[in-house]
Amino acid sequence: MVYNVSCLGKLLSALKSKGLEGVVIGSTAYTLRQGLKEFEDDVDLFLTSLSPTYDEDRIASIASELGCFLGQTEWGTPQLRCVINECEVTVDLYENMYDFYIPTEILEESEKVRVGGFEIKLIKLEDYLILKAKSGREEDLEELSNISNDVKSGKVKINKNVIIKRLNLFEDYEKDLIVKRLKNAGIPL
Numbered sequence: 148m149v150y151n152v153s154c155l156g157k158l159l160s161a162l163k164s165k166g167l168e169g170v171v172i173g174s175t176a177y178t179l180r181q182g183l184k185e186f187e188d189d190v191d192l193f194l195t196s197l198s199p200t201y202d203e204d205r206i207a208s209i210a211s212e213l214g215c216f217l218g219q220t221e222w223g224t225p226q227l228r229c230v231i232n233e234c235e236v237t238v239d240l241y242e243n244m245y246d247f248y249i250p251t252e253i254l255e256e257s258e259k260v261r262v263g264g265f266e267i268k269l270i271k272l273e274d275y276l277i278l279k280a281k282s283g284r285e286e287d288l289e290e291l292s293n294i295s296n297d298v299k300s301g302k303v304k305i306n307k308n309v310i311i312k313r314l315n316l317f318e319d320y321e322k323d324l325i326v327k328r329l330k331n332a333g334i335p336l
Contacts, residue, residue, distance in 0.1 A: 152179065153263030154234025155190060160265040161231050162238070165209045168196040169268070170257040172241065172249060172278065174290065176269040179262060180303075189226070189237040193249060199224040199240040206240065222247055249278065250316040273309040280328040281321060291332035298335065307336055 155175070162168075171179070173191030197205060206225045210217040215229035220239040227238045243249060249270075257268040270278070276294065279287040297303040310329070314322045329336060 151234060154231065154236050156261075156263030156265030156267060157231050157234055158229055158236045158238065159190075159192070159262075159267045161213055161229075162192075162209070162227075165212060166196055167194065167206065167209055167240075169194040169240070170254050171267060171269045172275075173239075174275075176275050177272065177290075177294070179260060179269060180272060189239050191239050191241060193241045193254060195254060199242050200244060250313075252316060253278075253313065271309060272303070273305055274313060276305065276329065276334060277310060277313050277325055280325040280332070280334075281317070283324070283328055288328060288332060291329065291334060295333035299333070305334070310334075310336060 159171075169192040171190060172193045174188045175190045178188075199206065203225060206227075207217055209215075210225075210227050210229075213227075213229055213231065215227045218226040218228060220226045220241070222241065222244065224242070224244075225240045227240065229236055229238070241247060253270055253274045256274075257270050259266050259268055261267075276291065279291050294303060298305055314325060317325065326336065
C-alpha cells in the first residue's frame with residue numbers, strides 16, 4: 148500500500164494528543180529525508196511515552212478512540228491501522244525487547260522535522276544505517292547498498308563522526324559486525 152506523507156503527520160499528531168509519543172525508527176525516516184510525498188512501508192514508531200508490551204490496554208483504548216484497527220507486529224507488539232481524515236497509515240509500535248534494541252542515546256538525539264504541517268521525531272540517518280547493519284537481514288543489507296549509491300552520487304550526505312560515535316554504544320562483537328556490514332555495503336567510514 149502507498150501512504151501519503153501528510154497523512155503520517157496527521158496520524159502521529161493524533162496519537163500524540165492521546166498520549167502515544169515516539170520516534171520514527173524505520174525506513175520512513177529515510178524516505179522523509181528524501182523529500183518524497185509518498186511511502187510504501189508501515190511506519191515503525193519506537194514509543195517513548197508508553198510501553199507497547201505493558202500498556203496494551205491503554206493502546207487498545209487509544210486505538211478505539213481514534214477508530215484504528217489493532218493488530219500485531221512480527222515481534223508481537225501492537226500495530227495500528229488508522230484512517231484519519233481519509234488518510235490511511237499503518238503504524239507498528241516498538242520498544243526495546245529481546246533482540247530488538249535501540250540505545251537510548253539514539254532516541255534522545257532524534258531530530259524533529261515538519262511533516263504535513265506537524266512536527267515529528269526521526270532517528271538520524273546515521274543511526275538508521277547502524278540499525279540496518281545491526282539487523283543484517285537480506286533486505287536491510289540491500290537497503291544499505293542503495294543508500295551507499297545515494298551517498299556516492301551526492302544525493303545523501305552522512306556524518307561519519309556520528310557513526311563512529313554511535314558504534315561505541317554497542318558491544319565489541321556487534322560493533323565489529325556493524326562495521327563489516329557497513330563497509331561491505333559501501334558506506335564510507
